[in-house]
Amino acid sequence: MTEPAYLAAVRDSYDAVAADYTALVKNPSELDPASRALLAAFAELVRTSGPGPVADVGCGPGKVTAHLAGLGVSAFGVDVSPKMVELARNAYPDLRFSVGTMTALEIDDDALGGILAHYSTHHTPPELLPLVFAEFHRTLAPGGHLLLAGHVGAREHRRPSRAYGDHPVSYESYRLPADELAELLNQAGLTVTSQLVQAPDGGPKWKFASFMARKPTAEEAA
Template sequence: MTEPSYLAAVRESYDTVAADYAELVKNPGELDPVSRAMLAAFAEVVQVSGRGPVADLGCGPGKITAHLAELGVSAFGIDLSPKMIELARKAYPGLSFAVGSMTGLEIRDNELGGILAYYSAHHTPPELLPVVFAEFRRTLAPGGHLMLAGHVGDDEHLRPTRAYGGHPVSYESHLLSPDRIAELLERAGLVVTARLVQAPDEGSRRTAATFLARRPEEP
């Protein structure tokens, strides 16, 4: 599969900001209680299903991957940015991290018990989200679970010029409505089992949404 053109901008941007990103982004224990609870719920349903390991897609410096491992989940991380993976491997040498893209995962069919995409799918142009969600379904085992979280909006396209320590970036963010995201997940063959929308608070300027979904059992 030919690499989508937007990935180069995302890769270069996160390579540039990697060190500052790792310093500035909250540790899981510093997240708000609702976000921590959703991660804990996801970890529990994955463990109960016993379908396989969890892939943390867009894992960045590995903080959430390590948090899942602390919750008892067999987790590994994948990120587009080699610099992010380098930081994750250094910080958490006992866990597995690899460079890769959620548009074309080097993971076998039906291999995963869970997928976490935590504030990482928003750089995907809307027209390519069906490709990404199809990869989620392909790699999840029947009965496997997905947790997708990120900022949402009204089909907004953001083009920041600087981020995380003031470094120049060239990526875009695409903020879709919760209804549209849920529809795309369902079209990909995933059943949305829960949806949580969090209004902006004093620590955030944007609305966020978390989706729990699963791949149906085979008939």
């Protein structure tokens, strides 16, 4: 499969900002209470259903991957940025991290008990989100869980020129309505079980949303 063109911009940009991003991005323990609770609930769901490990797609420097591991989940990370993966491996040598893309995950069908996409899909052009969500559906085991979190909006499209330590970047960001994201998940064959939209709280002015979804079992899909 030919790699989508936007991925080169994402890869190069995050390679450039990796060190400053790692220093600036919050640890999971510093997130708002609702976000921490959702991560804990996701980990509990995966532990109790038990169909396989969790892939943290777009893992960045691995902070959330390590948080999931601390919650008793068998977690590994995947990121498009080799520099981010290098930093994650150095910080958490006991965990597995690999370079890869969420549009073509090098993971077997039905292999995962869970997928975490934590603020990692917003660089994907909206027309390619069905491809990403289809990969989530393909790699999740029946009964497996997804936690998707990220910024939402009224189909805003941003082209920042600099970010994280004032490094030049060439990626683009998209903010879709929460209901549109939920519908795309449903169209991919995933059942959205909860949807939480939060208003900004003294930080960035845009809203953010979290979605819990599940891949139905064969009996449920029949």
